[in-house]
Amino acid sequence: MKPRKIVLAYSGGLDTSVILRWLKETYQCPVVAYCADIGQKEDWEAIKQKGLATGAEEVIIRDLKEEFVADFVFTALKANVIYEGGYLLGTSLARPLIAREQIAVAKEVGADAVAHGATGKGNDQVRFELTYMALAPEISIIAPWRQWPFKGREDLINYAQRHGIPVPVTKEKPYSMDANLFHISYEGGILEDPWTEPPEDMFQMTVSPEKAPDSPEYLEIDFENGIPVAINGEGLSPARLLARVNEIAGRHGIGRIDMVENRFVGIKSRGVYETPGGTLLHLAHRALEHLTMDREVMHLRDSLVPRLAELIYYGFWYSPEMETLRAFVEETQKGITGCVRLKLYKGSAWVVGRRAPRSLYLPELATFEADTLYNQKDAEGFIRLQGLRLKVQAMVRRRQTL
Template sequence: MNDQVKKVVLAYSGGLDTSVILKWLIETYQCEVVAFSADLGQPEPMGDVEQNALRTGAVKAYVEDLKETFVQDYVFPMFRANAIYEGEYLLGTSIARPLIAKRQMEIAQREGADAVSHGATGKGNDQVRFELSYLAIDPQIKIIAPWREWDLDSRTALMAFAQKHGIRVPTTPAKPYSTDGNLLHISYEGGILEDPWQAPTDDMFQLTVSPREAPDTPETIEITFERGNPVALNGEPLSPANMLAALNRLGGKHGIGRVDIVENRFVGMKSRGVYETPGGTILRKAHMAMESITLDREVHHLRDSLVPKYAELIYNGFWFAPERLLLQSMIDDTQQHVAGVVRLQLYKGACTVTGRKSDYSLYSEAHATFEGDVVYSQKDAEGFIRLNALRLRIRKLMQDKQQ
């Protein structure tokens, strides 16, 4: 191993993988390890994370509340684009990685560390997301990825290592699947979920009730937007993190936001994941409704044509890449007048838009009405149709001549 590594900053969650990695780094590299834990609103309590890191051997442990930064500077920009990967995944894990990596690199600089480390496996997307972010910030940083080096090739082996070294971890053989949570979502992968035919059990879900158990009475809410961002819920102004937390509670109460998908990982394999994204599901629905009356048609369609690429960039770990920054600038420019109020009904797993209004609305009842009007001559449509049909008519005439 590289004996020149003196100090490593580890992205430490306190779970099975990173707890074992912390001890492994100390034993393998004979180096100091600084643990960094980001509080992004994950469901599990963070109270013991610092002490567990120090108890396992870290020379210092940072536990930082980054919830507001996470939602304001990462989640909201992504939702201004209505980003969604392969039609279903709202990128809850993907969007958290660049923030963790950025703060981890800042701590590495502060601590004079010459390396950083993470707990992502050699089969997954997170290794790419972390390391692309590290290298975009410091091209010279040394990266230690234990899953690509050690011989602990299964979670069973990790649990045995943890038991041998007296490391406290929450994962047990009874629930060996991997979870990752933050204020936007929680994901479940691996273990019993590796068989795509195997249904997830009801007791696995943490953020949402089953739609079958949701209230029998619909609930109506109103979300106010400014420049594409939600700023008030039912008329009450809320900070970004508090807004998403409130929408999570509402969505969870009504069983909204569960998805079970098989996605295409960047590294080339397919992976089955189960996700809960209650607040994000509501937010995306509301934002799209707000845009429906405030965006020009061609601007809307052009922006939408770029969303798959934008979502793919986030999924693949290119948050700090120039192409993502370019797209973000264009997307944000479209959001200047995405402002107003959207009304939604939440019921039994469904989120339905029931109203939208805006001072910047481009919807004209006078033009759209099926009743009599004096602002639109229906006869004008004849010339419009014939001009658009001209190339089709010419093509057909040529085909008829050749027969």
């Protein structure tokens, strides 16, 4: 059925500019261009004017930085989620928020269809569309890269030139980028060869560790119930706090990751990431949990981390299972309050201090000196009971060999 009005997730780049004009030509209906500001550094006024000139009925720009950090980045931080041991999920966390707000815009302007610029080979198409389906099952979804005849960048450039859409004359980067307040990702082009070292001039959030300061820097991060609230004693909003810790970590060359990951669609992909502030927040949060979280609660939560990471990476942020797991994570964060001191130097960071009002670490219990809380003789029966099944197994094996 032909849509009455479409809301396009718009960035102002070549792909979404061509998509904007193609949607108008193909469906002969108004198209609203929607932009999400999640911390990428853009000239939003220029993007707005370009969208209007390309044919958008309206260009709507939403500032989502605080929401992004508070509701998505910090939610993932509280769960300590890392995908496949390295990726802190910067892009994966942004997509459900962008898509959620796109649905809100569609309802505001009376649109009955939404469109995105994700290709048919990546993860983002899944993340966008699963969010659309979860929040607005009645809305029509248009994915131009799976529908139109264009095969690649050259086709898009030719189309843009025919329709008077400005095409940047700057030299094309030999890789693609995606940026937000949490990270920058790099993939494609020269990075498709997993043996090729990324060029140093590619990185934007971090200096090379070789060029980092020759003296270490100490940093203190305060948490309340698992949420970072202050840097070096200064209370900051979520977005301002992340921006501050990004700057501090970045100047020490911290937060670079180069990995080959498994996309949801079944393709192995090489990604290079800069997540400077996130790297420090994860390190500090985990250290505070070691001090304040019950052992069995921690082990149970940790057993769920791979599943949580998969759900976020695959795009199931608004699924019933994710809602259930998030409620569990929130419960685990009660009492994860305190301060962690980090030492930063030449691309590395390590914990050098931690304190908490509800610390489960008792010096009088941990000491090697005499104490009154722990009777060492009790360990004898404990060990015997733990080893009982091992003794039985050994006895049975011995009998079978006789």
